[in-house]
Amino acid sequence: MDITVLQNFAANNLWGAIMPEIMLGVLALALLVIELLFPKQQHQMVPLAALVGLLCVLGNVLATFHNPHVGTETFNGLLRHTRDGQIMRVFFLLAALMVCLLARVSLAKQTMPRVEFYHIVLVVTAGMMLLAQSNNLLLLFVALETVTIGLYILVSYYRNNSLTLEAGLKYLVMGALSSSLLLFGIVLLYGVAGNAALPGHTAQAMHYGQLASFLAANPHNFLASIGIVLVLSGVAFKIGAFPFQIWVPDVYQGAPTPVTAFLAVSSKAVGFAVLLSLSLTVFASYGWLLMPVLTFFAGATLLFGNIAALTQHNVKRLIGLSGVSHAGFLLLGVAAASRAPMAVGSIYFYLFAYLLASFAVFGVMTHLAGANDTDQELDHYAGLAKTNPFLALVLAVGLGSLAGIPPLVGFMGKLFIFISAFQAGLYGLIAVAVVGVVISIYYYFGWIKAAFFETWATSPDAPAKPARTPVDLVTGIALGALALSTVVLGFYQGPLGAWLTPR
Amino acid sequence: MASILFLLFSTLTVLCAVGVVVNKNAVNAAGCLLLCLVGVAGLFVQLDAYLLAFILLLVYAGAVVALFLFIIMLLDVQGRQSFGFSGITTFAGLMAFALLLTGLGTIAVKGHLDAPRLNRLAAEGANLKPYAQQLFTTYLLPVQIIGFLLLIAMLGVIVLSKKHATEEPAK
Amino acid sequence: MMTASLNEYVIISSLLFVIGFFGVLLRRNTLVVFMCLELMLIASTLALVAFSRFNATMDGNIFVFFILTVAAAEVAVGLAIIVALFRKRQTVQIDQLDSLKN
């Protein structure tokens, strides 16, 4: 082995291209160091360090948004840096920022160690960022497992609560099963794509581009189609598409609220990032398979999520099921993406809208949760508008945006998805989506009703509610910013509007 | 000769896998898993992946199965409970069995792959060098990621297992 | 020399996968369920090695490394959760772990 080979590879392993991920990794390690070096009293530094660090990384990403790596492949084709990848980086960093903020509030009510939480959140976020830029099935699997195993831990983090552990176990078993399915799918794809007897076979069978050209040469290979559906089932688990959504309410309820938010926003988004890159590039030539599958996923997910949420009282389960319906909406966008040029932009816009609104709601939920994080009922919201109008307002804005009511940004997301779907001619799915939206109004409205309309006067026989955490300045600013941007982006998109333009 | 070995190892693998599934006793199931792994390692050898066979035995048999046995002992689970299937679960199980077999059947029938004979191909996996070269050049990034994966897994296990000073005394 | 064909490996691997899946569906003991999940992962590795061999590329073999590592990490975390849960609930039967529902 001569040294030039190594040099070539070294030249190809452009670590600078994944600077933000590396910074996150370093930040995660630094947190551990802080915990070791400083006495226990100063451990509140940890979340602050995480927040400041995240802000720095975010700043870095934004500053180098149009860096020269965009549009190129690095690490021998393991990664491919695209504008979408950059967008998702911003997305995951924002989400991580909010998760850390909420964790600060939530962990304060627990007797759990702190630093590991932030550490894992940072590492998982880095994993997600890589996942969104992955260009190789191997890296896809490895990064996905990093994310997943991190989430197993996070979900069961409040181990004093047996419900949380139960949720962790359920998530673990189902997650591992879906990982197995995904893996077997990858293996099958790898196997057929490298098979010398087939036209277009390739030595780099895990590379997206190579695999795509192989699949294009063999548009009806049975094993490949089985591999594709197995990969899709693995991704479907991540995004909670019917029928792989069944874990959602249980796990969302059991998980600590910040982790629920992490699952609901980041984990779902990463699933969509992967699904988009797979369906638009790798599996593009298997439209005959992809379209019906995505259509089925979208329709069934939309309906099931909304219907199951209809009578739900536990807000964590409720937001989980509503999240399922949002996944259905996004799937509608993915189904449209192959035919409608603006669908991809719509999906990203929707994801951001979903991020803003979800974290607004989760922020309120975190403040309303008691020490028992799994017990969050709609009844606890009674009179919120009176006792804490700020949180009530944030909640209303968030829920309104989730429901897709103008002038909130969630409406714009839905509008763009609708337009894309119409351009793609998915009329049946649009009908389902309309039904879904109408049904969803019921439970979102019920939640707002609980917070605003009911029992302004506190009745003495009302069931006891967990004590509400007062809002501190930083979280308050963050929640306010979320609500404000949810409102403002609803009618003024400004330069962000350019994202949506067909490319 | 080789086909006899293949037959032997594959039979061992499959039977032991079935053993894992049907054994009422968890310890026995773990034993079956161990034997199953040996069978797979044998198949690896058939495929000239000596290193992987070795690692499989080392990691799985040496670490994972041991861990399983250790936990089984620790928890002292009464693994002898009967399956206790009611009508509906039996039905569901049978249905699942039928469906899975159907799936398997279709893969066997429709998923036929033409491939050249093994002996006409260079056994790249037989040597150690390509592994090293690939891991440290092409797949360096995943290796790094795996490092972080192991780190957080470790931290996670600690968090989930260690008793904390701040924690309230166990009930 | 007679050697097994690729299809035979694929079928064995698929069979292993299916058995694992069936075990996951069937068993109530969490630990055994875990073992069955491991079976499924091993099925994948077997197919991977076979493909790698017959396709004459190294990627599959390399992949096995990562799979084994991931599987080990997964087992470690999973067993930690099971132990913690057992401390709380004194059981590892998954049909008794149904407090989160509806």
Added chain:
Amino acid sequence: MTPVALALTVLLAPLGSAAVIALFLRRQGTLASAVSLAAALAVAVAGLGLALGGDAYRFSASAEWLKLGSFSLSLGFKFDDLAALMLSIVGIVGVCVHVFSLGYMHDDEAKARYFGGLSIFMFSMLGIVFADNLFMMFIFWELVGFSSYLLINHWHERPAPAAASKKAFIANRVGDFGFLLGIVMCYWANHTVNLSELDALAAKDGLVFSALIPLLLFCGAVGKSAQLPLQVWLPDAMEGPTPVSALIHAATMVAAGIYMLCRINVLMVPDALTVIMWTGTATALYAALCAIVQSDIKKILAYSTLSQLGYMVAAFGLGSLAVAHGDHSHMVAAGVGAAMFHLTTHAFFKALMFLGSGSVIHGCHHEQDIFKMGGLKTKMPLTFATFTLGVLAIIGFPFLAGFFSKDAILYLAYAKNTPVFALLALTAVLTSFYMVRLWKITFLGAPRSDAASHAHEGGLTLTLPLVVLAILSVFGGYTALYPKVFSEVFVLIPIAHGTDHMVILITSVAVTVIGAAAALVFYKSAATDSLGAKSPGLFGALTALQFSFDRGYDYYVAKVQQRFALFLNFLEQIFLAGLIVRGLAGIVGLVGLGARGLHVGRLNVYLYWFLLGLVILWIYANEIF
């Protein structure tokens, strides 16, 4: 002033008066009455100026009021002799009633509202008179209905006026339903509803004829002029103040139906005329029969009004007459002439009688039952005298106003349709019967109640209008006395010649005498109804006849319409809003509960969902569907 400006003054003066009263004078009743009276005087003076001005003051002018696409609606004046005649009547009777009201409503708390209402009415009525197209006529048609509602409902704290006003408006609405449809149909048939343009079209045979158009338009007249079967509102409308009854429910508004028919004469076809004729005849007879059994002085007059309106409608329905003119004959719209002639005279004597009755009621402290009166001849001599003239006029006493106009109608009927002639003659008998009955019981004999014994003549405001109207009732029948300016109308009045003349004359005198004599003989000045006492069967039958329509409508409203409405409401609330909407919501909710129930919490069940997913995906991969 130009004619148009003069006409605008006439039209807008009462509107201005009403606006001023509504906005500023709600509490200044006296001032309000002065303003209203001033407006009425202005109308009378300017109106008479216009009417008597002759050809120089005959004009038509219009201004576009609304235009959408090809549809254009104008407000305009068509001021011909017909309109001039009507304007004169409205002006004169209007002033009389205003003056009378000054005295009659002197102590009323809501005097301002009353005079405001009168002004609105004057405005609306004048609008009808001037209207040069049917849409405009409809607009003011509705407005007179509204002002009638207001004035009937003047004493709103009593249940009866409240109910009567409602009834009047709704009955009118029913008629307007047809009227509006007729106008719309006429518009699409002829592409104009302008009266002059319709005339022009008719002149060159360009008019589209259809029996439906005039019949639908006639519905409006049925409502407004209270013809069968919509006559029920008019007797009830007597709940309003008596001057209102005189102005609106005797002289002008109810006559608007006749006026409208005369305006659209060109649209008439024989079939429609037949229907109109029989409707009028039936109304005339029916109302006369009903009038016999009334004891309320105003109700008697109301039924008499109905009967006379029936006369006019019948006259119109009898239609044109061939008149020999030298050696050739030509058709003359004799129906129009006869109807308008009778309208004119009737306006005078009926207003006179209503105001007279108002004077009586006022004198008797709001006692309206004639059997509790009596002996007013001496107590209220002026009222007695004028009322007597009115009675004589209406029963067709020779050489009084009613004699001539009734003769014209009878002649027309005689010439055109014998059965109608017979029925109208019978009606005339009945008319003179019940009028004399009223006259005798009210004024002759001895007072039968405290109120009657303390009756007294009212002030000058009450008596002066009576005198004016009495004079008009006496001389109103002499066409020769009228200025030439109305000749376009009066030339149309059918005049019998030769034997026909004799037949009519004899008939006319005979019916008057027979009826009057019968009544004089039959009724005593007593506290009970002689007919009721002597022939309860006949009395009961006539009473039943009177109430038959009301009973029918009451039955319809209470038992049909209300039940139907309740039934539909039941469907709406229970079936639609309840069963369907709530049921659908409930079903969705149940499905939601079911879907929620799928989350059983057991991992091994959840794992089957993955199997399900795989099966579905496998199905897709195998392209089974």
Added chain:
Amino acid sequence: MINLPFDPLLVAILAPLAVALAIACGLPKRFSVKLAYVGFGLPLLLALHVWFYYAAVPETSGYAFLTSYSTGLDALGIGLKLGLNGISLPLFVLAGIVGFAAGLYAIQSGAERLKIYLMLLLVMQGGLMGVFASVDIFFFYFFHELALIPTFIMVGIWGGRDRNYAAMKLTIYLTAGAMLSLVGLIALYVKSGANSFDLIELRRVLAAQPLGDTVQQNIFGLLALGFGILVSIWPLHTWAPLGYGAAPSSAAMLHAGVLKKFGLYGLIQIALPLLPAGLVHWSHPIAWLAVIGNVLVIGFVTIAQRDLKQMVGYSSVMHMGYAFLGIAAGSTLGVGGVVLLMVAHGLSVALMFLLSTSVYHRTHTFALDEMGGLAQKAPVLAALFVAATFAGIGLPGFANFWGELTIFVALWKFSPLITALAVAGVVISAIYGLRAAAAVFFGPVTPEFAKVAAANPVTDLRWSERLPALILLAALMFVGFWPKSLSTALDATLAPASAAQVAAAK
């Protein structure tokens, strides 16, 4: 002054929103109320300004006061484009007037948590001004929703009996309608190939290349269904009486008076000119549904109501039937009639809700059977109520008459039978209107009312109630006496479009 130094339309939209924002930011109550006068008054003044100068200003592509602002979605054909044509001008003015009246009434109403109430009402007002000033369909829809949300909240918080169910039902129905119409609008956006929500652009593209008949029919059907729910077409109307029965008066005034017109306005401004073949296909089903369902069935149902507010709610549903009939007739006359009716109905129903609430304040009940003789104690209230009633039943002199008359005339050409049935509705509305007026005000004082009156001395209408009522009544009568004030602009906008369609049909 024709040229203001600012864009009157934008300011009319933003002024109430800005005041709402200021109140939301914690302005003290005293200033909030004062500022609210500005928030409600400025749109009215500007609306009157544009009304007055409409004919004088130059027009661009059929719109006066045309301006456009970018919100970042230009590439998608979405932008805040404001302008008025003959159809939107009357409704813009209507929104200004009713908004001002409702605002005045609300400011003086002394509602609990007045600041939030005013804030929501101001948001609604801003949305309303925006709906009718938008040339961009997206913003047209957007402003509608902006105005709709406060309605739900106001019903939910300040509503009367059954407010929870009512608010929920209202929300779900109206969302469903809005979603359906949104899909229809998107269909227009995509299928036209214009890829723009700009109405002018859509008109241009579709004039050059009209959609196929089937496509037109499908899109029109969607729009008609969606807008129909919003306008409460039978049998999808049950939200309306319930919602209005529960809604606080100012919200009911604005919603029933103005916001509900959104659906009709959408049909007229968007569906009719762009989808003529769709109208041809759907006009008969719509007309029959409207005449049998809205006019006759709901007419009788209204007769059966024994609750004043329910009656007003149902009568509003009934009158919407006439509007649908005018749309079905489709000609310049019919459509112009619908616009006139929309303005008239908006004013009169707002007046009716206002007065009903005033009645309630005096009788403490809405049950007609327990009222009677109120006119003796409150003659001005009685006079205004009777005027509103007569306006509602289409008496000439009030704006409603022109709307109904023109619709009937237009409808005859469409179908004489339907016209006959529709005109029968006029009788029905006279029956329930006069019955209600008589039951509330006339006749002797009922024992129940006497009891209430003894406990709470009954006064006549206060000026705070009188002023908004008089404003509405004056507007009704102004248009009633001088319909040309609206119809000229309407005719100028509608007639060429209609002529073009006729030409295209040939």
